[in-house]
Amino acid sequence: MPEDETWVPPEGSWASSAARRRNMQAIRSRDTKPEQLVRRLVHANGLRYRVAARPLPDLRRTADLVFRPAKVAVFIDGCYWHGCPEHYQAPRTNPGYWSEKVAGNMARDRDTDLRLNQAGWTVLRFWEHEPPEECAGTVSRVVADRRRALLKRKLRGNE
Numbered sequence: 001m002p003e004d005e006t007w008v009p010p011e012g013s014w015a016s017s018a019a020r021r022r023n024m025q026a027i028r029s030r031d032t033k034p035e036q037l038v039r040r041l042v043h044a045n046g047l048r049y050r051v052a053a054r055p056l057p058d059l060r061r062t063a064d065l066v067f068r069p070a071k072v073a074v075f076i077d078g079c080y081w082h083g084c085p086e087h088y089q090a091p092r093t094n095p096g097y098w099s100e101k102v103a104g105n106m107a108r109d110r111d112t113d114l115r116l117n118q119a120g121w122t123v124l125r126f127w128e129h130e131p132p133e134e135c136a137g138t139v140s141r142v143v144a145d146r147r148r149a150l151l152k153r154k155l156r157g158n159e
Contacts (some may be wrong), residue, residue: 034128035064035076041136047143049074055121061112065139070146071121074139075112078128081105087129122146 030052042049042065050066055073063073079087083106091098113123122142126135 030062030064032076032078032128034126034132037132038074038076038126038135038139039065041132042139045136045140047140055116056119059112059115061108067143067146070143070150071119072139072143072146073116073121073123075109075123075125076128076135077109077125082109082127084127084129086127 039049039051047067050068052062052064053066054061055063055066055068055071064076065074066072067074077084080089081102083102088102109125113125116123124139124142126138
């Protein structure tokens, strides 16, 4: 685009300005700072996992950490994008679009939880503002519990 032209968002676009568009495009959907901190701590606890993976192959949704054999899916949700009851503030610019977007994200999160639970998965959700040490501790305990339960079931089946 020539420098003398200013970018104008198409009618009905979520981008209210070129600057807003750049800001929104720069927001990470994976490898966020809270995610990296939790991953680092979980890894330090000796656990291995998949990053940004689909827990269920036929469900087009990814969890931040996936422990496949233990069937544990971990999500670290951003306060704005997932409607944190503590920190979410309705946007001042284009509030109709963004509020609807966040409400849709929340509905999709509930649907994801339901589908994973029905498939026998444990779903752990944390907010980005929660202390990473607490999140990692919970993840480690739940994965260890699930692994023990799987091992017990397996041993009972071989008796």
